[in-house]
Amino acid sequence: MKANLLFKRIFGGLFFLVFITVCYSAGYWIVQLLPINMPDYVEYIVTIIISFMIMSIIPFLMHFFGHSKRRNIYFEIIEALRKIANGDFNVYLDFKMDQRNEMTEIITHFNHMAKQLKQMEEMRQEFISNVSHEIQSPLTSIVGFAQAIQFNNLSIEERNHYLNIIETESRRLSKLSDNLLKLTSLESEHHPFEKKSYRLDQQLRTIILASEPNWTEKELELDVSLDKVLICADEDLMSQVWTNLIHNSIKFTSEKGTLSIHLQQIDHYAVISISDTGIGISEKDQIHIFERFYKADEARVRSKSGSGLGLSIVKRIIEMHEGTISVSSELGKGTTFIIQIPI
Numbered sequence: 001m002k003a004n005l006l007f008k009r010i011f012g013g014l015f016f017l018v019f020i021t022v023c024y025s026a027g028y029w030i031v032q033l034l035p036i037n038m039p040d041y042v043e044y045i046v047t048i049i050i051s052f053m054i055m056s057i058i059p060f061l062m063h064f065f066g067h068s069k070r071r072n073i074y075f076e077i078i079e080a081l082r083k084i085a086n087g088d089f090n091v092y093l094d095f096k097m098d099q100r101n102e103m104t105e106i107i108t109h110f111n112h113m114a115k116q117l118k119q120m121e122e123m124r125q126e127f128i129s130n131v132s133h134e135i136q137s138p139l140t141s142i143v144g145f146a147q148a149i150q151f152n153n154l155s156i157e158e159r160n161h162y163l164n165i166i167e168t169e170s171r172r173l174s175k176l177s178d179n180l181l182k183l184t185s186l187e188s189e190h191h192p193f194e195k196k197s198y199r200l201d202q203q204l205r206t207i208i209l210a211s212e213p214n215w216t217e218k219e220l221e222l223d224v225s226l227d228k229v230l231i232c233a234d235e236d237l238m239s240q241v242w243t244n245l246i247h248n249s250i251k252f253t254s255e256k257g258t259l260s261i262h263l264q265q266i267d268h269y270a271v272i273s274i275s276d277t278g279i280g281i282s283e284k285d286q287i288h289i290f291e292r293f294y295k296a297d298e299a300r301v302r303s304k305s306g307s308g309l310g311l312s313i314v315k316r317i318i319e320m321h322e323g324t325i326s327v328s329s330e331l332g333k334g335t336t337f338i339i340q341i342p343i
Helices: 002-033 040-085 102-149 156-187 200-210 212-217 235-251 297-302 310-320
Strands: 196-199 221-226 230-233 258-266 269-276 324-330 334-342
Touching (some): 040 102, 200 235, 212 235, 230 235, 235 269, 235 310, 235 334, 310 324
Antiparallel strands (some): 258 269, 269 334, 324 334
């Protein structure tokens, strides 16, 4: 630190001497070019005066042009801020500066802020578009079948069929609304989050038994292996995770398939594996399955009742517990979800 300070002082002193020498030389040559014969003493005095004038003018010009440039930068930053305030995030400040200083730091952070705001706006618009699409579909069905019921020439069977569809679509809307509220709450900092110690194997066993009507209807073969594991987590939130994953595996597995649920403790983690022999997920879809409203094409064909929010909720809950979730799948051969939760 002292060496740097000494170097700066030596460099500053040398620069000052060179600056004085250059200014005096300039004054000397200007006097020599004057078409006036002057005594040596007068010539010396005039040379010094001109040199001092040059020494004063150069810093003034440097300050003037530097200040003018900086003032232009301020104006452009203010204009960019005005655009952002009006909702236009397509702004980028690009000033060519020779060295890095406080102003370049401000510009760098400003461009980063504008980029993040633009991404958030794009996500907001996409979210609104997805919500509108998901709501519009069941509403269209409800309106269409409600109008169809008004015709008197319908049979009892047809009328009951249309009423069942209206009920199904209404439940779908209700579930979509519930999931949206749930996901919004989970992503806020005010969602109730109460950890307590409980047996994870017992929780999984309870959810598997509660899903019995679903897997017995399809005559699925269950392969269940649950080690005794005690974890500290929010029991209600974790219940949503296992219910969602197990129901998805049952939903997308054909009749007489296999559903495997394994739990074991590895070091300080509870490792849960939920596998099925269902339709599988393509590689390109595996990257996006935890995104909001994302539904793989195969899943759309298989079931139109989903909202595409279930796995987003699952991932968020696991992240709240500082855990991880991964998926491996192959089309036509099934899917496996691996969840790791710190004990």
